[in-house]
Amino acid sequence: MSRANSGPIRVLCVDDHIFLIEGIRARFELEEDIECVGQLESADRLLDEIERIRPDVVLLDIEMPGPDPFDAAAEIARRFEDVRVAFLSAYVRDNYISAAIRSGAWGYFSKSDGAKELIDGIRKVKNGEFVLGPAVAKRRSPGKNPFVASVQESKPVSxxxxxxxxxxxxxxxxxxxxxxxxxxxxxxxxxxxxxxxxxxxxxxxxxxxxxxxxxxxxxxxxxxx
Structure with a gap:
């Protein structure tokens, strides 16, 4: 069942770099319409935590120990229709971007993207828009629709x-x-x-x-x- 759209955007941050999460949390505190409602260092308890706090957006790292993040994102999309996943990673690679899209994620941001771009992107994700951060968008071919690309790239490119x-x-x-x-x-x-x-x-x-x-x-x- 979908939750009523009211109050600040509730974000659950999942990353094994604690300082990064603390920095994101501090930056969110400067915004009236967005807040960090929880943080995890791995995806091990992610589904249980989503069930408990019901965030609007899960900001999910890729390079972490534990469960495969793309599998986790796909399971979130299957089980929680009102929760949207956006990946935040130091790695901007075509195969990761394609895997994120296939998993049902709504966004992919680089850790090199600015705080403003990340926050604006999270707002768009919450509103149902698929978003690639600036560094990620540069990686895609000009004019290439990520949804179409993920379907058309049926044969491995490498x-x-x-x-x-x-x-x-x-x-x-x-x-x-x-x-x-x-x-x-x-x-x-x-x-x-x-x-x-x-x-x-x-x-x-x-x-x-x-x-x-x-x-x-x-x-x-x-x-x-």
Missing amino acids: RLDSLTQREQEVLRLIGRGLSRTQIAEMLSRSPKTVDGHREKIMAKLDIHSVAELVRFAIREGVAEA
Whole structure:
């Protein structure tokens, strides 16, 4: 059931960078029509928290330990018709943007975007408008409709697009040189599960060694080398 549209826009911030959330909260306090009603460091309890506080907008980071953020966004769209997700990420990549659109998100902002652009964007998201932040909009081709693009891009434009979001996350961590145990701890999964992801990644990318996989991740910009 939809909630009556009254009062400030209620935003739930989900990011494992506490200082960033505190900065966003402080900036929201300068606005009369927007407020941070909650914050989480991961998406582990996200659905329960949404059920509890019923925000208007969930501002969701991508690079966090725990559940896949795009899966979380899709589940929010399915379960909460009056809650809208907007991604806020340091990473502006085509595959992330496309995944965000496919998940049912209403916005995608870069952490390099200004506070004014973010706040204005959240207002538009609340009003039912799909928004790309300035840095993200530059990434898209001129005149390219993101909704049409997400449907038309049925074939992968690169080998990376054949990977699931979880596989891309595992690839990123492998590219950073983390061990299977470290990756398992970061993602709250077992080492055996990480091994399974790595095997699928290598099969999809036609890569036959971990060293080659690391080089691929660095070359494609997946790892922060």
